[in-house]
Amino acid sequence: QQQVKQSPQSLIVQKGGISIINCAYENTAFDYFPWYQQFPGKGPALLIAIRPDVSEKKEGRFTISFNKSAKQFSLHIMDSQPGDSATYFCAASSGKLTFGTGTRLQVTL
Amino acid sequence: ETGVTQTPRHLVMGMTNKKSLKCEQHLGHNAMYWYKQSAKKPLELMFVYNFKEQTENNSVPSRFSPECPNSSHLFLHLHTLQPEDSALYLCASSQERRAYGYTFGSGTRLTVV
Numbered sequence: 204q205q206q207v208k209q210s211p212q213s214l215i216v217q218k219g220g221i222s223i224i225n226c227a228y229e230n231t232a233f234d235y236f237p238w239y240q241q242f243p244g245k246g247p248a249l250l251i252a253i254r255p256d257v258s259e260k261k262e263g264r265f266t267i268s269f270n271k272s273a274k275q276f277s278l279h280i281m282d283s284q285p286g287d288s289a290t291y292f293c294a295a296s297s298g299k300l301t302f303g304t305g306t307r308l309q310v311t312l
Numbered sequence: 313e314t315g316v317t318q319t320p321r322h323l324v325m326g327m328t329n330k331k332s333l334k335c336e337q338h339l340g341h342n343a344m345y346w347y348k349q350s351a352k353k354p355l356e357l358m359f360v361y362n363f364k365e366q367t368e369n370n371s372v373p374s375r376f377s378p379e380c381p382n383s384s385h386l387f388l389h390l391h392t393l394q395p396e397d398s399a400l401y402l403c404a405s406s407q408e409r410r411a412y413g414y415t416f417g418s419g420t421r422l423t424v425v
Contacts, residue, residue, distance in 0.1 A: 207354070235412045246316070246402050246416030247355075292355070298410035299368075302355040 206230055207295050209303030216310050222280040224306045226293035229274065233295035238267065238278050241290045241305075250291070251278070283310045315339065318403050318417035326425055327393060333420045335386040335403030343409045344386040346378060349400040349419065361386060362409040393424045 208227045216222045226236075237252035253260045253267040253276065260267045266279040280287055288310050293303040316337045325331050337344065346358040360368035361380040375397075377389040386403055403417040 212352070237412070239416075244418065246318075246404075246418045248416065249413060252412070296412055298412075299357070299360075300412075300414060304352060304354050 206301045207293060207303040209293050209306060211306060212304070213307045214309070216280075216283045216308065218283065218285060218310055218312050220283050220310075222283045222287065222308055222310070223277055224291055224293070224308070225275065225277045226295075226303050227273075227275045228295045230295070230297070230301075231274070232297040233301075235296040236267070236269065236276050237294050237296070237300075238265075239292040239294060239302075241292065247292055280308075283308075285310045285312060316403055316405055316415050316417035318401075318420050320420055321418065322421045322423075324423045324425060325390070325393065327395070329393075330389070330391040332390065333388040333401055333403075333422075335388075335417055337384055337386075337403075337405040337415070337417075339405055339415060341405035341407050341415070342383050343406045344380060344383070345404040345406075345414070346386065346388055347402040347404060347416075349402055355402070359388075360409065367409060390422075393422075395424050398422055398424045 238250045239247035240250040241247040251262050251265050253269050255271050264281045269276045290305045290307045292305045294300045319334045343362045348356045358372045359378045364380050375392050379387040400419040402419045404414045406414050
């Protein structure tokens with residue numbers, strides 16, 4: 204049973220556009236929701252994370268929106284750039300990370 | 313060197329071979345993890361070590377054998393693997409077992425022929 208569902212599987216966005224990736228979870232014990240970015244040939248790297256006591260967290264062009272009642276959270280990448288092209292993983296943790304299946308983002312010129 | 317280093321980066325092995333993957337972290341972390349990454353599947357947690365002691369084995373077949381001689385080094389010994397074991401094997405570390413900030417290595421791309 205997949206505990207963290209991520210969509211879409213792949214995403215193509217034009218340069219300057221907004222990329223949106225969604226995740227949903229079931230386990231209400233999760234108390235930490237990170238997003239990881241993975242470039243080809245590299246391991247995942249922590250991008251941004253949120254705790255469930257806030258509804259939004261912004262770091263530069265990256266924003267997490269969190270809806271506790273719906274058990275959903277999303278990553279928004281504003282002004283998407285070709286250098287943002289990577290695979291993005293959401294995750295949820297109550298001390299042990301559970302990952303989504305990943306979204307392959309391609310930002311075109 | 314800093315961060316989490318994995319060697320080798322690529323490995324091709326036959327089903328009867330024995331090989332080992334190595335992970336080293338220079339972050340002073342006390343917990344280390346092995347993950348398996350296959351296409352279109354979530355990252356699968358394989359093993360967890362906390363202060364050199366194995367605390368978790370997620371029903372991993374015995375053909376995968378981990379070893380953690382100290383908090384900085386983690387090995388994954390492989391023997392009689394199957395083609396479906398071909399994947400990217402990632403090592404990660406964190407300050408402690410229930411810490412939330414994981415640092416990943418670049419992984420070993422394993423191909424079983």
